[in-house]
Amino acid sequence: MRKLAPLLLRLALWAILALTLFPIVWMVVTAVKPADMSQTLPPVWVFRPTMSNFVSVLTGKTYASQNFGVLLLHSLIVTVASTLLALLVGVPAAYGLARVRFRGRRAAATWILSTIMFPPAVSVVPIFILSARLSLTDTYPVLIVPYAAFSLPMVIWMLRSSIKQIPFEIEEAAMVDGLSQLAMVRVIVLPLLVPGIVAAALLSAILSWNEFLFALTLTRSKVQTAPVGLNEFTSMYGTQWGQLTAAATVTVAPILVMTLVLRRRLVEGLSFGAVK
C-alpha cells in the first residue's frame, strides 16, 4: 500500500492534466485534420496531418472580407504598441514608487492597483461614445491606450518589486561617484531591470493579444483583431471546424509559447507579486 499511494497520486495528476489539456489538444488536432474528417462521428483519431486549413485561413479570403493574416497583423500592431506604451509610462512610475519617498506615494500605489477593479464592460460605453465623437473608432489608438491601461497596474507592480530587489547601495555608490541620477538609472538600474522588464512586457502582451470586448466594440474592418475575427468566423459561415481551429491555433500558439517561457513569472505577475 505504501508504494501504491504515490503511484495512484501520479496517475491521478496525469489524468487531470490530460483532461485539462484536452480542449487545447482537440483544437490543434482538428486544425491539422483533413476537412472531410473533422466533423465525423465517431471522431477520427488516426489520419494524415494536413496544413491546408492553415493555408486557406492565412492566405485565402475564407471569411468576412479579408484573410485572417491581416487580423493577426492588426493584433500584433496593437499588442506591440500598447506594451511599449505600458513600459514607457510604467518604468518611471515603478521607479518613483520604489525609490522616491514622497508624500502620497502609498495612496498613489493603492489607487493604481484599484483601477483593475473597473469593469471594461462599464468603461467601454463612454469610451465608445467619445471615440465616435472624436472620430477615433476603428483606429489603432482607441485600442492601444486602453490596453496599456489594463496592463499598467500589473507592469508597475512587477517592476516596482524588481527595482526594490536591486540593492540601493549600488545606486548610492554610483551617485557618490558623480553620476547624475538620470545617468545612474540608465547605466545601473535599467540593465539590472531587463529580466523584470521582459517578463512585464510579455505579460502585458498576453493581456493585449487576448482582449476581446474593446476590440469588438471599437473596431470595424481596419483595425479588427484576431479574437474578434475568430468570433465572427462562426457567426458568418456556420461552423467549419478545420478552418476555425486552424485560426484559433494560430492565434493561441504564440501566447502558449510565451506562457511556457514565463511560467512562474506569469503567476507572480498575475498575482501582483503575492507569489514569488
Next chain:
Amino acid sequence: MAIPGAATAGGAITGPPPPRYWVRHRVALTGWGLLAPALIVLLIMSVVPTIYLVMFAFQHVDLLGPGTKFVGIQNFERVLGDPEMWSDAGATALYVALAVSIQLVFGMALALMLNRKMRETNLLTALFILPLGVAPVVSALIFRELLNPVYGWVDFYLQSWGLMGDPVDWLANPLTAWISIITLDVWQWTPFVALILLAGLQGVPQEPREAAVVDGAGPLSLFWHVTLPLMRPFIAIALVLRAIEAFKTFAGVYVLTGGGPGTSTTLLTLDMYRIALQDFDVGAASALGICFLFALSFVMSRLLAVLAKSTDILED
C-alpha cells in the same frame, strides 16, 4: 531600509542654481513627475469614463441626431424598475460565487497533489499553466464546438461510455448552460489558483505541522487546523484576484452562451453591452453602469479589507 527622500530624489544638480521652489519640493516633484504619465493613462480609463457615465446617466443620449436631452433620474427609474436587471445582478453574484469557490476547492486539491517531490513536478506545473494563456474567446469557441449536440465530442463520448442516455443540448437549457459557463471559467483559472496555493503550501513552515503530528493530529485535522490557517494570505489573494476578474467576465460567456438560453446566463456585463451597443440606449446603460460600479465598490472594499488584513500586498 530607511532612505531619506532628499538623498534619492533630484540627484546631483549642476549648472545654474535651481529655483527655490524646486529645492523645497524636489522629492514630491520627482515622485509625482515620474508617476504622472502612468496616472494620466489610468485616469483616461477610469476617472474620465466615470465622469461621462454620470453625465450620460441623466440624459437621453442620441447617437445620430441632436436629440440628446436632460431627463433627470428617468434612466435610473427604468433600470432599477426592471426586474430583469435584478435577476441579472443575482446571476452575476451567483456566477462569481460559484466559479471562485469551485476554483478554490479544486485549486487546493490540485495544489496538495502537486506538493510532493516527484520527478515530473516541474513538468506538470509547466503544463498545468497552459489554459491561462488561451484567449477566453478561443476557449469559449472550443467549448461551444465540443458541446455541440450534433457534432460535439462531449455528447458522443458520454453516450458511448454509457454515462448519458439521450444527447444533451448543453447550451439550450438554463441549468446545463450554467454548468457550461462555470466549467469554462473553472477550466481556465483553476490552474492559476492551484499555483498560488502551491506557492503557499511550499512556504508553510514545518515546525507547527511537526508539533501537531507529535500531539497526535490526524491528516485531516492537521490540514484543517494547521495548514489552512497558515495559508490564509494565499487563499485571500486567490479569492480576491479571482473575484475581481470574475465580476469583469464578458468574452467567455458572450461567446459561449450569448447570455442565453433566454436571459438565463446574462451577466450585468452582457447587459451593459446589449443596452449600450445593440439597443443604443446609452443613458440607460450608463445608469446601469453607475449602479454596477456602486455595488462593485462595496464588494471590493470588503475584499480589499480581507486582502489588507491577511497579506502584505498593499504594503510598501
